[in-house]
Amino acid sequence: MTPVTPPQLLSLLHEGKPRLLYVITRAERGGAQVHVLRLAQAMRDEFDVSVATGEEGFLAESCRNIGIPVYIVHSLQREIRLVTDARALWELTRLINRLRPDLIHTHTFKAGFLGRLAGVLCGVPSMYTVHSWLFGTPALPRMWRILGAPIERIAARWCLRLIVVSGLGARLVEAHHIASPEKVSVIPNGIPDVGARADHRVKPLPVLTMVARFTEAKDHELLLRAFARLSQTSTLRLIGSGPLLDQCKELAMQLGIAARVEFLGEREEVAALLAASDIFVLATRFEMFSLSILEAMRAGLPVVASDVGGNSEAVVDGETGILVAPGDVEAMSAALRRLVEDADLRSRMGTAGRHRFSEHFLCAKQELTTREVYRQVLVECGAATDSEMMATVDQINEPSAQAA
Secondary structure, X not given: OOOXXXXXXXXXXXXXXXXXXXXXXXXOOXXXXXXXXXXXXXXXXXXXXXXXXXXXXXXXXXXXXXXXXXXXXXXXXXXXXXXXXHHHHHHHHHHHHHHOOOEEEEEOHHHHHHHHHHHHHHOOOEEEEEOOOHHHOOOOOHHHHHHHHHXXXXXXXXXOEEEEOOHHHHHHHHHOOOOOHHHEEEOOOOEOOOOOOOOXXXXXXXXXXXXXXXXXXXXXXXXXXXHHOOOOOOEEEEEOOOOOHHHHHHHHXXXXXXXXXXXXXXXXXXHHHHHOOOEEEEOEOOOOOOHHHHHHHHHOOOEEEEOXXXXXXXXXXXXXXXXXXXXXXXXXXXXXXXXXXXXXXXXXXXXXXXXXXXXXXXXXXXXXXXXXXXXXXXHHOOOXXXXXXXXXXXXXXXXXXXXX
8 A cells, every 4th residue: 555645635635735835034045044945845846835035035046946936025034123023024914815825834033923923813824943942042142042932932822833953942942831742843954965975085185164154153263263273284164154254254364374264155066065075064152953064964074063052963973073062172173183184084984974864864854744744734723634634545545555
């Protein structure tokens, strides 16, 4: 008997494809935006997918290039401004009433809060993927770390499901009493496979690479100071942009390492750049679950990462890479030096990381699990009863059973 997939069930329960609206605050290139783009692309065969965001940028352009409708909600901005936020809520309710989606899937804090509230006002079920909790991010202002949990408790009442991308996310939900356990689904991040692989042959100048935006949540400063302690036999590539980019360039000059540090900005060919590297490093103050670490493991690179957030759920310390205490320049420098000087260790850890990626972090598993959550939410909100769905399963499976 051929099992019935959630998309098959949904196609029988609706006339045409069920309508799915993704809502996210920013369109800049970042982990959450790449996550939404891949989900939207993966779900478009089974759902009528559209995306709403607060600005033009990477996500909007990428969606249009593959034929996914994009709606710009200009008042939907990251900053907290009551008048602007009220207008964003009004714009979102107008959009939802016009599109009449069967389900709203929100991402990032502002879109998560306003999108879920708009869903309640319009009578449309919603869910929220947590990429980072406000109260769990030390880099944010203290006010937000205090107010974050109460705000999320309120917003959690407006949706049918919370998706967290790591076990850490689920533990924070429980610790701060955000939602009941049955409302929470843990779906680790996943990415598609590509052919680009790192070359582990011995090189005179090993290349270290970090892919991350230059923001307070990351710790490029620590990495630069740690790298300055290494010998002249290595190069550091920093991929990404952000508000602290110029400050980090100035620091590289002050440390006397500007000639060995390449600031590459935002790049499309990240997979190829990682394949041309020897070591991946992520110095950060907080991380829920890093997509860039998965990209490095996919390329077969050993990973040196700050032991914060969900990094230990991806990196196996001593096996696929090295975890170091956050804020410890000497520990970071020692870990990098160890891998720079030992090509065999780089090869062993990179190979183990590639195997771990293949076993656990391919996006097909993430997409399948997300589809199942969509199905559950649509059942819970009354799209169909369990008995109707079971009857549909039997109806679809009967021809397969007869053929067998």
